[in-house]
Amino acid sequence: MQIYHLLEERFARISSIEDAIGILQWDSETMMPEGAADGRSDQLATLKGLAHELLTAPDTGELLAQADQDSGQLDDWQRANLREMRRIYLHGSAVPADLVEASSKAVSKAELVWREARQNGDFALLLPHLAQVLSFQRQIGQAKGDVLGLSPYDALLDSYDPGLRQEIIDPLFTELGAELPGLIQEAQERQKKLPAIQPLNGPFPVDDQRRIGEQLMKAVGFDFNQGRLDVSLHPFCGGSTGDVRITTRYSEANFMSALMGVLHETGHALYEQGRPEKWRRQPVGLARGMSLHESQSLLIEMQACRSREFVTYLAPLVRETFQGEGPAWSPENLHRILTRVEPDFIRVDADEITYPAHILVRYKLEKALIAGNLPIEDLPSAFNEEIKKLLGLTVPDDSLGCLQDIHWPGGAWGYFPTYTLGAMTAAQLFRAACQADADILPGLAKGDFAPLRNWLRAKVHAKGSLMATDQLVAAATGQPLTAEVFRAHLRERYLTH
Amino acid sequence: MQIYHLLEERFARISSIEDAIGILQWDSETMMPEGAADGRSDQLATLKGLAHELLTAPDTGELLAQADQDSGQLDDWQRANLREMRRIYLHGSAVPADLVEASSKAVSKAELVWREARQNGDFALLLPHLAQVLSFQRQIGQAKGDVLGLSPYDALLDSYDPGLRQEIIDPLFTELGAELPGLIQEAQERQKKLPAIQPLNGPFPVDDQRRIGEQLMKAVGFDFNQGRLDVSLHPFCGGSTGDVRITTRYSEANFMSALMGVLHETGHALYEQGRPEKWRRQPVGLARGMSLHESQSLLIEMQACRSREFVTYLAPLVRETFQGEGPAWSPENLHRILTRVEPDFIRVDADEITYPAHILVRYKLEKALIAGNLPIEDLPSAFNEEIKKLLGLTVPDDSLGCLQDIHWPGGAWGYFPTYTLGAMTAAQLFRAACQADADILPGLAKGDFAPLRNWLRAKVHAKGSLMATDQLVAAATGQPLTAEVFRAHLRERYLTH
Numbered sequence: 001m002q003i004y005h006l007l008e009e010r011f012a013r014i015s016s017i018e019d020a021i022g023i024l025q026w027d028s029e030t031m032m033p034e035g036a037a038d039g040r041s042d043q044l045a046t047l048k049g050l051a052h053e054l055l056t057a058p059d060t061g062e063l064l065a066q067a068d069q070d071s072g073q074l075d076d077w078q079r080a081n082l083r084e085m086r087r088i089y090l091h092g093s094a095v096p097a098d099l100v101e102a103s104s105k106a107v108s109k110a111e112l113v114w115r116e117a118r119q120n121g122d123f124a125l126l127l128p129h130l131a132q133v134l135s136f137q138r139q140i141g142q143a144k145g146d147v148l149g150l151s152p153y154d155a156l157l158d159s160y161d162p163g164l165r166q167e168i169i170d171p172l173f174t175e176l177g178a179e180l181p182g183l184i185q186e187a188q189e190r191q192k193k194l195p196a197i198q199p200l201n202g203p204f205p206v207d208d209q210r211r212i213g214e215q216l217m218k219a220v221g222f223d224f225n226q227g228r229l230d231v232s233l234h235p236f237c238g239g240s241t242g243d244v245r246i247t248t249r250y251s252e253a254n255f256m257s258a259l260m261g262v263l264h265e266t267g268h269a270l271y272e273q274g275r276p277e278k279w280r281r282q283p284v285g286l287a288r289g290m291s292l293h294e295s296q297s298l299l300i301e302m303q304a305c306r307s308r309e310f311v312t313y314l315a316p317l318v319r320e321t322f323q324g325e326g327p328a329w330s331p332e333n334l335h336r337i338l339t340r341v342e343p344d345f346i347r348v349d350a351d352e353i354t355y356p357a358h359i360l361v362r363y364k365l366e367k368a369l370i371a372g373n374l375p376i377e378d379l380p381s382a383f384n385e386e387i388k389k390l391l392g393l394t395v396p397d398d399s400l401g402c403l404q405d406i407h408w409p410g411g412a413w414g415y416f417p418t419y420t421l422g423a424m425t426a427a428q429l430f431r432a433a434c435q436a437d438a439d440i441l442p443g444l445a446k447g448d449f450a451p452l453r454n455w456l457r458a459k460v461h462a463k464g465s466l467m468a469t470d471q472l473v474a475a476a477t478g479q480p481l482t483a484e485v486f487r488a489h490l491r492e493r494y495l496t497h
Numbered sequence: 498m499q500i501y502h503l504l505e506e507r508f509a510r511i512s513s514i515e516d517a518i519g520i521l522q523w524d525s526e527t528m529m530p531e532g533a534a535d536g537r538s539d540q541l542a543t544l545k546g547l548a549h550e551l552l553t554a555p556d557t558g559e560l561l562a563q564a565d566q567d568s569g570q571l572d573d574w575q576r577a578n579l580r581e582m583r584r585i586y587l588h589g590s591a592v593p594a595d596l597v598e599a600s601s602k603a604v605s606k607a608e609l610v611w612r613e614a615r616q617n618g619d620f621a622l623l624l625p626h627l628a629q630v631l632s633f634q635r636q637i638g639q640a641k642g643d644v645l646g647l648s649p650y651d652a653l654l655d656s657y658d659p660g661l662r663q664e665i666i667d668p669l670f671t672e673l674g675a676e677l678p679g680l681i682q683e684a685q686e687r688q689k690k691l692p693a694i695q696p697l698n699g700p701f702p703v704d705d706q707r708r709i710g711e712q713l714m715k716a717v718g719f720d721f722n723q724g725r726l727d728v729s730l731h732p733f734c735g736g737s738t739g740d741v742r743i744t745t746r747y748s749e750a751n752f753m754s755a756l757m758g759v760l761h762e763t764g765h766a767l768y769e770q771g772r773p774e775k776w777r778r779q780p781v782g783l784a785r786g787m788s789l790h791e792s793q794s795l796l797i798e799m800q801a802c803r804s805r806e807f808v809t810y811l812a813p814l815v816r817e818t819f820q821g822e823g824p825a826w827s828p829e830n831l832h833r834i835l836t837r838v839e840p841d842f843i844r845v846d847a848d849e850i851t852y853p854a855h856i857l858v859r860y861k862l863e864k865a866l867i868a869g870n871l872p873i874e875d876l877p878s879a880f881n882e883e884i885k886k887l888l889g890l891t892v893p894d895d896s897l898g899c900l901q902d903i904h905w906p907g908g909a910w911g912y913f914p915t916y917t918l919g920a921m922t923a924a925q926l927f928r929a930a931c932q933a934d935a936d937i938l939p940g941l942a943k944g945d946f947a948p949l950r951n952w953l954r955a956k957v958h959a960k961g962s963l964m965a966t967d968q969l970v971a972a973a974t975g976q977p978l979t980a981e982v983f984r985a986h987l988r989e990r991y992l993t994h
Contacts, residue, residue, distance in 0.1 A: 016544075036740035
């Protein structure tokens, strides 16, 4: 027990450093004056280095082994905590320091070049740098895989989403991919037959947008005593344990995009704010992984806040806030705006039904690149071919194709699939929640999120990392993750009524 | 050289941690939601502990000794840097860790009790906690003094202001104290004979106050590319190297207080922003000490911005900003407002001429308390007696007396004298500057701070900690710090014209 408690102390200390890093990163995106960027890099590199030194201290491995021998004395949470400590330790210590540093430098360089390459649609410019990043990612995957007993790509997946494997993703994405093109086409055809969407005409003052955003955040359950809402170029949910900070970006011409963004990040924040109080600074108290995290944002934004029920509550609220008049402000028209289907090139602007197509393309390609089955110079043509297949679009320019996302030059390989796994998980959790509590949907129609929130708190948030993702999903919904509930949700929302 | 560079790397790392702490502390006062206070304490304690561990690592002492032997190869800045490293190391390592912790806990408790004690004017409530803090301060002073070869109080002074000693302060304060009561009385008598002050009647919108504050910050020379202005309960200058953040507090009833506060903090910020670029993350690149720091804020606020010259520029500017009308907005009346003399109980609200009296009282008493020449239970009566002597006021209640400041319960013993030493230094530097460059005063009358700023940059800011404070002052002004220039300034401003 003594050894275990020593480890708890060390991980609590690491958690405090990570929390400090979280606030500094938030500050970089929201408050920091431009000229302070270099100093901030020094601060972040120093703190990350210190956290890594604490994690991989020479005695950590030995302490973990010793604590393991005494694990009979530990309760379930402590045992799970020990398991998570080991997982984090293995990920942190698997990669030699010089490889971490070389990879980090390659990423910094590639991100810089990427900005110019994207602007000019110039893949050739990025190619050598992207090849470098890929090479380091393959080495990192290999190093982690050797320690964890996984293939390189599975090891990368495991960094973002513990327990996630290609053998889990492949059948789910294959099933979805088979249905998507037809589904998208049918949804568009049905859409054409409906009355035309009435646009909402602004300008919509930013102050009003912020006020209604905060009001809805409170309704969803965001605790402003332990969090904030601010503005940044790229919306995110960050901050630290017990101080969760989300951001959005306002446009006076379109309030809906910022508002849905706020609700999306509020879903993430709710997860962070609902982590088990007692374990907040321990590995077992962390959110389980990126799929589940994304499921919480999508559950709030896509499942709850674009439902017909919630839109009946939202419509009069926004009409009053922005003093809107006419049929454009009807719940029916608002719902149509919120569920418009429009295949297009840019992933981050995609609607609910075309978004997964973008992810399937990226998953297939990054898997092949890491496995060495696709030469990096063939990426543009392979990317465009897949987009054509799934979305029926001809990519005119790599800036609208494989150059659009920062993930690959940024070294985030193995991250993309969690977006769509999150969407599938959200659908499955939401259906289970609504089946378990008949008050949830009528609650949304009154702007009352308490029934939904309570279910999520109990089944997801308060579990932290006690269970594996698949166990958690099965315990909450009665079955492992399937593609079918999400497919049914899409059919229901986009092909019927 | 190799050893020296190793030390530079270590201190640069410590500097990055201190910078992170600076931003987190700024965030605590400006942005942090209330419920995040406990987590923030954890973060700050962890980072402070890591910085302390790096500083007092087992080999630091040995490395310093070795670097010393090779110091012939170092240039002036490097040698001074080594000297400052040793100073910081000695301060950091002199106090045993358990004493640091016990003192820190006693301070936290005393600060908490102090808030209640001050509210109720209940010294007895604070007494046992204050006695604890004092006892730890005496032990800390003793421990540092043993290592530095100083008396306990001198060792405490040295923590805030390297090289500061009682033997420097005593003659300066004695000379000032002898003249102050008469000066205050004469100034008040003269004030009575002048036409009555016309009050400026608000409300003054906060947005306008912020705009004019930022405008004047820019005029003084604040670089917004490496800094910010925000709002906090207690104004301060903080942030980090290359990211200097000042705060103020607005009242719609009185714009002058916030504006002068902004100019005061801008003086501090100018010092921070003007530190030698090349040495920013090294000890020799730090601001020299608290007296000199306060001299920079007071030079801008008191010497420059309350001068008749600057007020001729300020008056039409504020009249236009707030659409003021009538004789209250004349430069003459504005200057009278900015130089009003009014003996009162609260230090932080005191005017330029009564403020030093508050400091002299505190200096005399804390020196006696640390030396063991004044029993702590006699503090209230001794405090009130001194206030009577210097300001002619009868303290009605300890909340207006010895309970008003957080410094003593907060463990900041040896800090108070730097306020008035700063005022003296400001007067002496400003006179030397105006003598050296005849454009400075005419510049202020046009809102042009460039001549003054250039002199300060060269003579003070860019010197960092290269020299000792007394050397720097002598080099800049041609003589060591005297009370006479400050006394002449007070006589000139408050007794003539």
